[in-house]
Each structure stands twice: as C-alpha cells, then as structure tokens.
Amino acid sequence: xxxxxxxxxxxxxxxxxxxxxxxxxxxxxxxxxxxxxxxxxxxxxxxxxxxxxxxxxxxxxxxxxxxxxxxxxxxxxxxxxxxxxxxxxxxxxxxxxxxxxxxxxxxxxxxxxxxxxxxxxxxxxxxxxxxxxxxxxxxxxxxxxxxxxxxxxxxxxxxxxxxxxxxxxxxxxxxxxxxxxxxxxxxxxxxxxxxxxxxxxxxxxxxxxxxxxxxxxxxxxxxxxxxxxxxxxxxxxxxxxxxxxxxxxxxxxxxxxxxxxxxxxxxxxxxxxxxxxxxxxxxxxxxxxxxxxxxxxxxxxxxxxxxxxxxxxxxxxxxxxxxxxxxxxxxxxxxxxxxxxxxxxxxxxxxxxxxxxxxxxxxxxxxxxx
Amino acid sequence: xxxxxxxxxxxxxxxxxxxxxxxxxxxxxxxxxxxxxxxxxxxxxxxxxxxxxxxxxxxxxxxxxxxxxxxxxxxxxxxxxxxxxxxxxxxxxxxxxxxxxxxxxxxxxxxxxxxxxxxxxxxxxxxxxxxxxxxxxxxxxxxxxxxxxxxxxxxxxxxxxxxxxxxxxxxxxxxxxxxxxxxxxxxxxxxxxxxxxxx
Ligand SMILES: [Zn+2]
Numbered sequence: 001x002x003x004x005x006x007x008x009x010x011x012x013x014x015x016x017x018x019x020x021x022x023x024x025x026x027x028x029x030x031x032x033x034x035x036x037x038x039x040x041x042x043x044x045x046x047x048x049x050x051x052x053x054x055x056x057x058x059x060x061x062x063x064x065x066x067x068x069x070x071x072x073x074x075x076x077x078x079x080x081x082x083x084x085x086x087x088x089x090x091x092x093x094x095x096x097x098x099x100x101x102x103x104x105x106x107x108x109x110x111x112x113x114x115x116x117x118x119x120x121x122x123x124x125x126x127x128x129x130x131x132x133x134x135x136x137x138x139x140x141x142x143x144x145x146x147x148x149x150x151x152x153x154x155x156x157x158x159x160x161x162x163x164x165x166x167x168x169x170x171x172x173x174x175x176x177x178x179x180x181x182x183x184x185x186x187x188x189x190x191x192x193x194x195x196x197x198x199x200x201x202x203x204x205x206x207x208x209x210x211x212x213x214x215x216x217x218x219x220x221x222x223x224x225x226x227x228x229x230x231x232x233x234x235x236x237x238x239x240x241x242x243x244x245x246x247x248x249x250x251x252x253x254x255x256x257x258x259x260x261x262x263x264x265x266x267x268x269x270x271x272x273x274x275x276x277x278x279x280x281x282x283x284x285x286x287x288x289x290x291x292x293x294x295x296x297x298x299x300x301x302x303x304x305x306x307x308x309x310x311x312x313x314x315x316x317x318x319x320x321x322x323x324x325x326x327x328x329x330x331x332x333x334x335x336x337x338x339x340x341x342x343x344x345x346x347x348x349x350x351x352x353x354x355x356x357x358x359x360x361x362x363x364x365x366x367x368x369x370x
Numbered sequence: 371x372x373x374x375x376x377x378x379x380x381x382x383x384x385x386x387x388x389x390x391x392x393x394x395x396x397x398x399x400x401x402x403x404x405x406x407x408x409x410x411x412x413x414x415x416x417x418x419x420x421x422x423x424x425x426x427x428x429x430x431x432x433x434x435x436x437x438x439x440x441x442x443x444x445x446x447x448x449x450x451x452x453x454x455x456x457x458x459x460x461x462x463x464x465x466x467x468x469x470x471x472x473x474x475x476x477x478x479x480x481x482x483x484x485x486x487x488x489x490x491x492x493x494x495x496x497x498x499x500x501x502x503x504x505x506x507x508x509x510x511x512x513x514x515x516x517x518x519x520x521x522x523x524x525x526x527x528x529x530x531x532x533x534x535x536x537x538x539x540x541x542x543x544x545x546x547x548x549x550x551x552x553x554x555x556x557x558x559x560x561x562x563x564x565x566x567x568x569x
Contacts, residue, residue: 090391156517163483179481179489182525186517 001076001112001307002337003043009069010062012038013365021339024356025332028341029370036341036362040116040312043339046072046082047114047310049095049105057086057093074112076307082112106149110142113301113309117294117316124293125270125277125286132268139297140201143304147197154190158259161187166257184246187262192239194263195229202227202268208296215295216288216327222273223289230265288324291316298335308336315341345370377403426458429500431476431493433458441474448472450507452500454526456480456514464512472510475500480513480522494526501533508536510565538565 002023008014013035030036041060044052051057061068071083083096095102102108123131141148161183168176202225213223227233232241242261246253249260270277272285281289294311301309317325317340332338333356345359359370373381377399385395402410426432427439430452434440441447441461451472455461458476477492489495500506511526513519527537 090393153517153520157521160481160483160517160521164488167483167488175490176488178528179483179525182481182521182528183483185524186521189520190517 001074001310003046003310004073004075006039006042006046006070006072008038008042010065011042011068011070012060012062014038014042015062015365017365017367019360019367021337022356022358023337024358025338025340027345027357027359028339028362029343029345029359030341030362031343034362035365037314038365039360039362039367040118040314040339040341042070043072043310043312044114044116045070045084047108047112049084049093049102049108052116052118052312053120058088058091061086061088080112106145106152109148110145110305113142113305113307114312115294115298115301115309116312116314117291118312118314121290121294122286125281125289129265129267132270133264133266135293136198136201136268139205139300140197142301142309144197147194150190150193150197154187154194154263157183157186157190158262158264161259162257165254165259168254169257184243187259188239188242188246191231191262192242195231195233195238195242195266198229198263198266199227199233205296205300208300209292211299212292212295212331213288215331216292216324218327220273221285223292224271224274226269226271228267228269229263230261231263284321284324287320291320291324291328295331295335302336311335311338313338313340315343317342426476430474431458431478431496432461432474446471449504451510452497452504452506452508453510453512454497455512456519456522460512470510472508473504477513477522480518481525482518489525492522494529497526498529498533501530501535506535508538511537511539513539536567538567540565 003021005018005020008017011017019039028036028039041052044050051060057068066089067085067087069083069085071081074080074082081096081098083099085094085096086092087094095105095108097108097111124135137147137151141151161180164176164180164183167173168180206225209223209225213221231238231245245261253260270289272281272289275281277285277289298309298311301307316328320328361368361370380399380402381392381395384390384398385392387395390398402413423435424433425435425437427434427442428437429442430439432439432441436443448471451470452475453464453470453472454475454477455464456477456479461474461476464470464474475493475497477494479487479492481487481489481492497509501509509526509530511523513523523539530537
C-alpha cells in the first residue's frame with residue numbers, strides 16, 4: 001500500500017500544505033518545531049482516525065482557526081481517498097472514505113495498516129505491563145477486526161462490571177448477584193477469546209522478533225516473548241480456568257469493587273538469551289528490542305493482511321549508535337513505503353544513498369523538495 | 371446577548387431532545403418563531419395527542435393506542451413465539467422484514483449498571499408470567515450484539531432455565547456494535563432465519 005499525496009489545512013503549523021510522496025523512503029527533514037513530525041501525525045490520523053500521541057484533536061487545529069482537515073490518497077489495487085476533519089466548535093471529528101462518512105474508527109483500523117516507531121516506544125520495554133499489552137493489542141487489532149471488537153466489548157464489560165460490583169458493595173443487595181453472574185459470563189466469553197488470540201499471537205510473533213533482532217544485531221543474542229496470563233492457559237480449558245478463578249476471587253472483587261481476573265491483567269515478558277530484558281537489559285539491548293518489535297510488527301502485518309503497511313519512524317537515528325543505525329538503514333529497503341523524520345541532512349550521508357528515496361524539507365509549516 | 375425569556379425556555383426545552391444540540395435547538399426555536407401560528411399549533415396538538423392517545427401495551431409494552439397493541443390483539447400471529455427486543459422501534463424494524471409472525475416483548479432498555487439500569491428497571495419480570503399464560507414454546511432474544519445486549523440476553527437465558535421453553539438468539543448478520551434500528555431489512559431478515567439455540 002502506498003500513500004501518494006497528502007493535503008493539510010489548518011493542521012498545526014501547516015496552514016496549507018500539499019506533499020507528493022515517493023513509494024520508497026521519504027526523509028522528512030526539519031529543525032525542532034518546524035512541523036516535520038506533524039506530517040507523521042497527519043498520516044497516522046488518516047490510517048487510524050486517531051492521534052499518534054493520544055493528543056487532543058483540538059490541539060491540532062492551527063491557532064485561531066475553527067477546524068483542521070487532512071486528506072490523503074492511498075493506492076493499493078484500488079485507489080482510496082481518505083479525509084479527516086475536526087470541527088472545534090462542535091468538538092467533533094469526521095472521517096470520510098471515498099467521500100462517504102465512516103462512523104466508527106473500528107471500521108477504519110486495519111484497512112490502511114500502519115507501523116510506527118516513535119520516542120514513546122521506550123515504554124514498551126521499560127514501562128509497565130499495560131504498555132506491553134497496548135503494543136500487543138494494537139498489532140493484533142490491525143490484523144484482526146474480530147479481536148478489535150472483542151477488545152471493545154471486553155473493556156465495556158469491565159467498566160459495567162466494576163460499577164455493578166460497587167453497587168453490590170454499597171447496597172449489599174444480593175439480588176444483584178444474579179446480574180453479576182451474567183456480566184461474569186460476558187467477561188469470560190470475550191476474555192477467553194482474547195486470551196486465545198494473544199496466546200497464538202505470541203507463538204507466531206516470536207519468529208518475527210527473532211528475524212528482526214538478528215538483522216540488527218548479528219551477535220548471538222536470542223530475543224523471546226513469553227505470555228503470562230492471569231488465567232492459566234496451559235491446559236485446554238481456558239474458559240473453565242477463567243470461571244473458577246472468578247469464583248475464587250468473588251468476595252475480594254466485591255470488597256474492592258475491582259475486576260481481579262482476566263486478560264486486562266496479562267503480562268508479556270521480554271527476554272534476551274533467557275534473561276529478562278526489563279531487569280538485565282543494557283540500553284542498547286532495549287533500543288534494539290524496541291526497533292525489532294516494530295520491524296517484527298511490520299512483517300507480521302504484511303503476512304497476515306497481504307498488504308504492505310506504511311512505516312513511520314520519528315527521529316530514530318539520532319539515538320542509535322552508528323553500528324545499529326547502519327544495520328537499520330540496510331534493512332529499510334526490504335520494507336515498503338517509509339516516512340522518516342530527521343533534524344538534519346548530514347546524517348543521511350552515512351546512510352544508504354542508492355535506495356529509492358525522496359527528501360522533503362519542512363520549514364515553518366511549509367514543504368519543499370530537496 | 372440577552373435572549374427574550376420565552377425564546378430561551380423554548381431553546382432549553384428543545385435541546386433536551388435526543389441528538390439536538392444547543393445550536394440546532396436555537397435554529398429550531400427561531401424557525402418556529404417565524405412560522406405562522408397555525409403551523410405551531412398543529413405541531414403542539416400532535417405532540418399532546420401523541421402523549422394522550424398513545425400508551426404502552428400492557429402485555430408486551432409495545433407502543434399502542436389501546437390497552438393491548440395490534441400485534442397482541444391479532445388472531446393471525448403465532449402466539450407460541452415471543453421475540454424480546456430492547457425498544458419498540460426494534461419491532462418496527464423487524465416487522466418490515468416480514469420474516470417473523472410471532473409476538474414481542476419490549477424490555478425498555480438493556481442492563482447497563484453505568485447508567486444505573488439494573489434488571490428491576492426493565493420489563494424482565496413481566497416476561498416470565500407470559501410463558502405459562504400464553505403457552506409460549508420459543509423465546510427469541512433479539513438484542514443488539516454488544517456488551518450490554520449480550521449480557522442482558524445471558525441474564526434472561528439464565529432466568530428461563532427453569533421454564534420449558536426453547537430459547538434462541540438471532541445470531542449472525544447483524545452488524546456488530548450497530549443498532550438494530552438502523553440495520554437494513556435484508557440483514558435483519560437473514561438474522562431471523564439463522565437464529566441459534568441458547569438452551
Ligand atoms: Zn402488545
């Protein structure tokens with residue numbers, strides 16, 4: 001899949017910007033605060049309807065303006081015109097696919113697959129379990145609409161169930177326990193499917209992470225991801241295990257008014273040569289692991305969807321040593337269309353020049369081609 | 371800007387309606403203000419009559435002009451089946467498909483603790499005595515396939531375990547997360563044909 005062109009109107013510093021992209025590597029060069037990362041933000045909006053850094057949509061509207069608009073033309077087998085508009089006064093976002101309004105982001109996600117390597121990726125290996133769950137969820141959700149819907153339902157069930165637990169605790173009304181059973185059944189139904197998807201995903205994804213890691217680090221380092229669910233997944237009967245765990249925790253759940261069992265408490269352990277990365281990893285190993293996760297995601301989605309995702313990389317070369325940076329730049333031509341932001345062109349000299357590339361200079365919200 | 375009080379009251383009342391925001395309410399109020407008196411009176415009369423003449427069927431809680439709705443009164447309906455729906459508007463959607471000829475039961479919502487809707491706020495207890503009284507053989511749960519609709523269906527299915535009645539759900543075909551009300555007729559029709567047995 002290739003993004004041919006984007007048009008931005010009142011989009012942060014970009015009052016009116018049109019850029020035509022290469023189907024290979026697009027280097028987006030600019031100083032801090034010139035509006036280069038904004039280009040990645042716009043591409044992400046068009047692929048997911050959401051903000052890349054979970055910033056408020058209202059922050060994206062140019063100062064003093066009423067709305068922002070971004071549109072983009074994708075080419076796969078067919079041509080797709082996408083447009084996103086945010087109206088500040090109504091605080092409402094509209095998404096259009098081929099001029100037709102689309103109401104839920106769930107029906108956009110996965111259609112234009114996208115992989116993003118950004119600064120906040122630190123959190124995936126260094127942060128808490130929820131950061132790793134988020135990584136896993138975004139990858140599987142792009143590959144499977146079913147999973148995304150399950151996740152939406154599961155999260156809604158969690159909220160409803162918390163509220164009911166609270167009502168049971170406050171009122172001591174035992175008639176509500178029958179209803180709690182129904183909510184538990186919903187939790188188990190969606191939760192069991194989520195656990196099965198995650199279990200399969202980790203099994204498959206280990207191949208992809210190993211491949212990516214070994215391309216960047218040729219030493220004998222063996223990365224691995226382990227899945228630790230709060231429900232025992234070893235046996236065939238995840239559903240039964242889930243049910244009995246819920247039964248065991250029932251009094252605790254009511255006392256604390258918290259959902260204590262289920263995939264929302266899952267953990268994914270990253271290891272290198274059998275040692276837990278979070279505890280024993282060096283800075284370089286963390287960085288390599290983070291980059292490998294994204295390359296792994298790229299090839300995983302490509303395989304699953306039969307479409308080549310778009311790859312966004314925000315200022316990654318600045319943080320890497322020369323060895324890793326050159327390994328990654330050797331790897332890049334194997335990927336499809338890529339968008340890489342950088343602060344200056346000189347870094348480009350060290351990198352591969354033969355590839356199919358385009359250099360775009362962003363200055364004060366205006367784009368030009370080098 | 372100071373708005374004349376009667377206008378402000380009209381705007382406030384209109385903006386209480388679902389999917390009417392402040393701006394739309396303002397536009398509607400100003401439009402009514404510009405309309406001639408007859409038009410406004412006709413609108414007011416229709417709204418008052420709506421409230422006075424239409425009630426809810428005491429058997430199935432469908433919208434009705436009588437104590438019993440036309441469906442409950444009809445001799446042509448298959449009285450051995452009850453289709454459980456969330457709102458009366460779902461009945462309209464299902465009737466349009468011509469795939470179903472049984473009776474209905476309107477819950478008036480689904481379980482939703484966040485919105486303070488627990489089972490006692492719905493017409494669930496009213497469903498149970500109907501089974502014996504009407505000799506019901508099959509209950510079809512036609513609730514939206516989202517977290518709340520699914521859980522409500524599971525809850526009702528649990529209650530019906532002690533009754534000798536077949537419980538089915540209309541299964542595939544409905545857009546997941548979509549409202550039954552807006553689903554197109556062909557999909558609902560197919561959903562009825564493909565219902566699955568819950569117990
Ligand atoms: Zn009736």
